[in-house]
Amino acid sequence: MRGFLASSIGVTCAAALALPLTLPSSGARAAAPGAPSAAGPATEAVPGSTQSIPLTPLGSDRALGSSEAREQGLARRDVRPFSLVGVVWNDPEAELHGTVQVRTRATGTTTWSDWQHVETHNHEHAADPDTSERAAGTVRGSTAPLWVGDSDGVEIRVRAEPADPADPADPAEPAATDRAATDRALVAGTAATPLPEGLRLELVDPGDDPPAQNPGHKAPRAPSASELSAASSAVNADLAPIGASVIPALTKRQTENDLIAARGGPAAAGKAEPKARPYVGPRPRIITRKGWGADEKLREKHFAYTKTVKAAFIHHSATGNYYRCSQSAAVIRSIYRFHVKSSGWRDFGYNFAVDKCGNIYEGRAGGVAKPVLGAHTLGFNTNSMGIAVLGTYSWSTPPKAAVNAIARLTAWKLGLYGANPRGTTYLKSGGGNLYKKGRNVRLRVISGHRDGFATECPGSRLYQKLGKARSTSARYQGR
Known part of the structure; x- marks a missing residue:
C-alpha cells in the first residue's frame, strides 16, 4: 500500500x-x-469497476513477442459496460512513442464510433520524483483517459512510431496522419521505437451517481x-x-x-x-x-x-x-x-x-x-x-x-x-x-x-x- x-x-x-x-x-x-x-476487502462491493485486458500483437506482428511487435491491440469484442478507456504499461518511466486509437460500441446498439485518438503522453501528470507516492512501486505508465460514454464493445490499436519519422504529423489531424506516416515508414523498412512492456487496455465503469441530497440535510x-x-x-x-x-x-x-x-x-x-x-x-x-x-x-x-x-x-x-x-x-x-x-x-x-x-x-x-x-x-x-x-x-x-x-x-x-x-x-x-x-x-x-x-x-x-x-x-x- x-x-x-x-x-x-x-x-x-x-x-x-x-x-x-x-x-x-x-x-x-x-x-x-x-x-x-x-483497497478494501476483496469481497466488498464498490461502485464502478475496471476491466484490464492485455493487448496482443496484431496483423503481421502476431508471430512476434509483445516486446518486438510494432502494433498491438484487440479486435472488436463484447465487454461489460464501461464509459472511459485508457492504456497502461509496466514502467512509469517509459514513454509510448506512437499512436493509440480506439472505437467503441454504444451499449445496447450495433453502432460503432469512428476511430478516436487517445493522448499518449501522460507521464508529466504524476507525483514528483523522490516522493513516497512515486517510489511506492505501484505507479504505472499510462495514456490520458478518454471518455467515450456508455459502451459495451471495444476495438483498439496501438502503433509504434518510426524511430525517425519521415513525415511529421499534421497537428490538425494527429491520429490519421501519424498512422499514415507510420504505415509508409514500416513499408519502407524503417525501424520503429519499441512499445512499452505490458500494454493493457483499461475499461472503466464509473458506477451510478450518488443520490441527491436534500438541501440543509446533514x-x-x-x-x-x-x-x-x-x-x-x-x-x-x-x-x-x-x-x-x-x-x-x-x-x-x-x-x-x-x-x-x-x-x-x-x-x-x-x-x-x-x-x-x-x-x-x-x-x-x-x-x-x-x-x-x-x-x-x-x-x-x-x-x-x-x-x-x-x-x-x-x-x-x-x-x-x-x-x-x-x-x-x-x-x-x-x-x-x-x-x-x-x-x-x-x-x-x-x-x-x-x-x-x-x-x-x-x-x-x-x-x-x-x-x-x-x-x-x-x-x-x-x-x-x-x-x-x-x-x-x-x-x-x-x-x-x-x-x-x-x-x-x-x-x-x-x-x-x-x-x-x-x-x-x-x-x-x-x-x-x-x-x-x-x-x-x-x-x-x-x-x-x-x-x-x-x-x-x-x-x-x-x-x-x-x-x-x-x-x-x-x-x-x-x-
Whole structure:
C-alpha cells in the first residue's frame, strides 16, 4: 500500500492546523482510527469497476513477442459496460512513442464510433520524483483517459512510431496522419521505437451517481463505511457540515471576514474592522467528493500536504469534449478510478476539476482550503495546486464558464495564501524535462502545465485564455 508522504515536501495533518483557514482538530486527523485499507476487502462491493485486458500483437506482428511487435491491440469484442478507456504499461518511466486509437460500441446498439485518438503522453501528470507516492512501486505508465460514454464493445490499436519519422504529423489531424506516416515508414523498412512492456487496455465503469441530497440535510455517518468518507469530509468541516455534497459560496465580505478571523484579527476578537482588508476572492461553490460520488475506499487512507500554495497550474483532462455537464460527476469518478486503480496513484491527481459549465469540484482529498499535495505537474507539485478543466482544448475553445470558474477558484484559493494572480513566484523544481531538480524557477502564479513541463497540456486554446483568467482572478481579489 502506498505510504503517507512524510518527506520534506509533506507535512503532517497536525501541522496543517496552522494554515490560513484552520479546521477543528477532530477533522484534521490523518486518517480515521480503525479505517479499512484503501483497497478494501476483496469481497466488498464498490461502485464502478475496471476491466484490464492485455493487448496482443496484431496483423503481421502476431508471430512476434509483445516486446518486438510494432502494433498491438484487440479486435472488436463484447465487454461489460464501461464509459472511459485508457492504456497502461509496466514502467512509469517509459514513454509510448506512437499512436493509440480506439472505437467503441454504444451499449445496447450495433453502432460503432469512428476511430478516436487517445493522448499518449501522460507521464508529466504524476507525483514528483523522490516522493513516497512515486517510489511506492505501484505507479504505472499510462495514456490520458478518454471518455467515450456508455459502451459495451471495444476495438483498439496501438502503433509504434518510426524511430525517425519521415513525415511529421499534421497537428490538425494527429491520429490519421501519424498512422499514415507510420504505415509508409514500416513499408519502407524503417525501424520503429519499441512499445512499452505490458500494454493493457483499461475499461472503466464509473458506477451510478450518488443520490441527491436534500438541501440543509446533514448526511448521517454510515456505520459500515464510512470512516474514510467521514475523514474526507471532516477536513472541510469549517466550510460545510460533514457529509455535505456542496460547499456553499460566500460573498467577498464573508470570505474576507472568515480569513481575518482565522488569522486572529479584529473579527475574531470583536474589534473594529481593519482598514486594509485581505486580497481574497469570494469563495465559490464547490461540489465535494461526497457530491461527485468518490469511492473513498479506493484512495490511500492518509492525506498528504505541502507547505503553502504559491501557484496554480492549469490543465485539461484530455478526456474529450463529448460529455454533458450532467455527466461531469461520472467523468470525474472515472478519472479517479483510472488514476488509482489503473495508474497506481494514491488518489485523484488534481486538486480541483472544472467542467465546461463552470462547476467546480473538489479533487484530491485533504481539504479544499488546505495545501494538499497533488500529482498534477511533474516536478512542481510542491507548494502549488492543480486545476483540470474536463475536456480537450488543443483545437477546441474552452467555454467562457470554464475560464471564469478558473478565475473564481484561483481568486479564492490563492488569496488564502496571499498570492497575486497577476504576479510571478519562485518554485523549486523536483525534476522534469524543462528544469533540473533543485533549480529555482520563476513562474506565473497562474501557469499552464506547459510552463513547468514540455507538454501540450493544457491545450493551446485553453493556454491562450490564461491571461483573461489572471486578470479576472485579480479583479475578484480586489486588486
